[in-house]
Amino acid sequence: MSGKLAERDVVNGRESPSASGLAVARPSAARRYLNAQSDSAFSDGFFKTLMLASALTIFVIVLFIFLELAWQSRMAIAHFGISFLYRSAWNPVSEDFGARPFIYGTLVSSLLALLIAVPLSVSTAVFITEMCPIPLRRSLSFLTELLAAIPSVVYGLWALVVLVPLLRTEINPFLMRTLGWTGFFEGPDYGVSMLAAGVILAIMILPIISSITREVMSTVPQSQREAALALGATRWEMIRISVLPNARLGIAGGIILGLGRALGETMAVTMVIGNRPEIARSLLAPGYTMASVLANEFTEATTSLYLSALIEIGLVLFLVTIVVNALARLLIWSVTRGASSRMA
Amino acid sequence: MGVGIEVKDLNAWYGSTHTLRDIHLNIPANHATALIGPSGCGKSTFVRCLNRMHETNPIARVTGTVKIGDLDIYNDVSPVVIRRRIGMVFQRPNPFPTMSIYDNVASGLRLNGFRNRQALDEIVERSLRRAALWDEVKDDLKRKSGASISGGQQQRLCIARTLAVDPEVLLMDEPASALDPISTAKIEDLIFQLKSEYTIVIVTHNMQQAARVAEKTGFFLNGQLVEFDATTKIFTNPSDKRTEDYITGRFG
Ligand SMILES: Nc1ncnc2c1ncn2[C@@H]1O[C@H](COP(=O)(O)OP(=O)(O)O)[C@@H](O)[C@H]1O
Ligand SMILES: [Mg+2]
Numbered sequence: 001m002s003g004k005l006a007e008r009d010v011v012n013g014r015e016s017p018s019a020s021g022l023a024v025a026r027p028s029a030a031r032r033y034l035n036a037q038s039d040s041a042f043s044d045g046f047f048k049t050l051m052l053a054s055a056l057t058i059f060v061i062v063l064f065i066f067l068e069l070a071w072q073s074r075m076a077i078a079h080f081g082i083s084f085l086y087r088s089a090w091n092p093v094s095e096d097f098g099a100r101p102f103i104y105g106t107l108v109s110s111l112l113a114l115l116i117a118v119p120l121s122v123s124t125a126v127f128i129t130e131m132c133p134i135p136l137r138r139s140l141s142f143l144t145e146l147l148a149a150i151p152s153v154v155y156g157l158w159a160l161v162v163l164v165p166l167l168r169t170e171i172n173p174f175l176m177r178t179l180g181w182t183g184f185f186e187g188p189d190y191g192v193s194m195l196a197a198g199v200i201l202a203i204m205i206l207p208i209i210s211s212i213t214r215e216v217m218s219t220v221p222q223s224q225r226e227a228a229l230a231l232g233a234t235r236w237e238m239i240r241i242s243v244l245p246n247a248r249l250g251i252a253g254g255i256i257l258g259l260g261r262a263l264g265e266t267m268a269v270t271m272v273i274g275n276r277p278e279i280a281r282s283l284l285a286p287g288y289t290m291a292s293v294l295a296n297e298f299t300e301a302t303t304s305l306y307l308s309a310l311i312e313i314g315l316v317l318f319l320v321t322i323v324v325n326a327l328a329r330l331l332i333w334s335v336t337r338g339a340s341s342r343m344a
Numbered sequence: 345m346g347v348g349i350e351v352k353d354l355n356a357w358y359g360s361t362h363t364l365r366d367i368h369l370n371i372p373a374n375h376a377t378a379l380i381g382p383s384g385c386g387k388s389t390f391v392r393c394l395n396r397m398h399e400t401n402p403i404a405r406v407t408g409t410v411k412i413g414d415l416d417i418y419n420d421v422s423p424v425v426i427r428r429r430i431g432m433v434f435q436r437p438n439p440f441p442t443m444s445i446y447d448n449v450a451s452g453l454r455l456n457g458f459r460n461r462q463a464l465d466e467i468v469e470r471s472l473r474r475a476a477l478w479d480e481v482k483d484d485l486k487r488k489s490g491a492s493i494s495g496g497q498q499q500r501l502c503i504a505r506t507l508a509v510d511p512e513v514l515l516m517d518e519p520a521s522a523l524d525p526i527s528t529a530k531i532e533d534l535i536f537q538l539k540s541e542y543t544i545v546i547v548t549h550n551m552q553q554a555a556r557v558a559e560k561t562g563f564f565l566n567g568q569l570v571e572f573d574a575t576t577k578i579f580t581n582p583s584d585k586r587t588e589d590y591i592t593g594r595f596g
Pocket of ligand 1: 358361363381382383384385386387388389390401
């Protein structure tokens with residue numbers, strides 16, 4: 001095509017000086033090329049269909065996962081009914097199963113992770129984008145992103161070898177002394193615990209939240225920063241009144257992604273949470289999560305009701321993930337509704 | 345009340361690029377002063393040196409003295425303090441989009457810990473009135489975002505936000521260049537009214553605008569102040585050949 005275009009150009013070029021009046025009347029090479037193109041309605045429609053098909057595929061896959069889980073767990077659903085969700089029993093011998101401690105463990109460990117990770121990752125992002133000297137910026141962001149690339153079993157190992165002993169010998173005794181009265185930090189102190197799971201999850205989701213936060217903070221326009229500075233804001237005040245508010249939707253999105261990862265994380269949590277299906281107020285007590293019990297017991301499930309109960313746990317995890325995500329989105333939407341409708 | 349500005353030996357750089365060279369000038373108090381010149385000649389850099397915004401750019405450097413009244417802004421005070429006394433309005437309106445109209449106007453005072461609600465209400469209303477915006481927004485003060493109003497209104501909101509902290513000097517860097525003619529006329533009227541109380545420095549691309557609002561005009565070219573004189577003199581009988589070429593449209 002381009003060769004032809006160039007050729008016509010040469011022809012045109014040669015003709016135009018000799019008879020300039022004629023040359024003006026002729027369509028230019030560019031015009032002739034464009035006129036020869038078919039209209040794009042066909043390819044437009046084709047791509048539209050393709051995009052729609054991809055979007056539908058995702059939806060259909062999710063639907064099939066749901067249906068399959070529901071089908072495979074039909075025995076447990078029929079046997080325990082809705083009480084499966086709030087019963088605490090987990091006894092393979094007497095075939096008595098309930099999901100409550102696992103739901104509790106999944107929610108509490110993820111919440112704990114957010115509680116620790118959100119302030120840390122937002123401050124990391126603020127430091128990297130706003131305060132850190134430029135040469136250091138790149139290596140620091142590279143390092144935080146590297147955290148995301150480490151396999152979770154490695155996190156689990158590190159947690160077992162370093163974090164758990166550190167909690168047991170240094171941090172937990174301190175927490176018991178200072179915050180023991182709240183009931184959240186009471187002995188006995190095994191090291192492996194809900195707290196250990198929360199901490200390791202926090203470390204694992206930190207890079208997600210902080211890199212997204214960093215990304216959105218760097219898209220805040222310079223004019224917004226200057227608006228604050230020109231009013232006499234210090235650097236920190238500028239971040240507070242201009243950068244963070246401008247970036248808050250993106251930060252919330254990063255938190256949701258982090259939460260999604262925390263809810264489903266299996267390996268590292270299984271290694272440090274203690275794997276005991278009990279609900280304790282103290283965060284120093286062992287717990288269990290839905291993902292962990294699936295990973296631990298799926299291959300050992302001997303009876304069909306046991307297997308069915310485990311699959312129902314998978315179904316609940318699937319639903320809890322969706323519900324929590326929906327709730328988080330709803331929360332963001334309700335918080336920012338005023339602002340975004342104003343912005344529109 | 346405004347104060348005069350005294351600029352001596354001002355030089356500014358971006359990295360190794362020498363952007364402003366040996367600027368000397370005295371800007372009179374309570375008047376409007378226009379700065380004109382082809383784009384890239386350093387007008388923005390110059391006004392940004394007057395409130396120490398220039399140095400927020402990590403590669404930027406500046407030498408020389410700038411006195412606002414008796415205050416030597418590069419030696420006597422911190423940049424934060426000086427920016428609280430010198431308001432700045434930018435080329436593109438930049439209200440805070442997550443704040444309401446009210447909060448936008450109040451933002452400067454709140455930054456400084458001002459918490460008296462009743463006084464704040466009064467100041468917000470007065471500033472919006474002075475920026476000729478009050479009648480258009482008074483019903484939506486706390487409901488609408490600063491970014492939901494038209495571009496011309498946003499720019500007047502930014503002026504109100506600046507006026508709320510009662511600055512002594514008002515720097516405006518092409519405040520109307522992104523606006524339609526009606527909004528531009530409103531901004532010009534505003535400058536006309538404000539200049540009896542504030543020292544206004546306005547950068548403009550538009551020579552008619554300079555002629556309409558300013559008593560004094562400075563002509564910048566390639567980082568130098570070529571000529572600084574009464575506006576009428578600059579536009580009718582400039583002393584420098586380059587100024588004459590520029591205002592007669594022979595270049596730039
Ligand atoms: N942030 C910056 N970094 C590097 N050079 C800049 C920067 N801002 C402006 N300059 C340069 O400084 C010179 C003056 O720019 P500026 O003050 O914006 O001119 P004007 O406002 O008169 O159009 C220009 O040559 C421009 O390229
Ligand atoms: Mg400029």
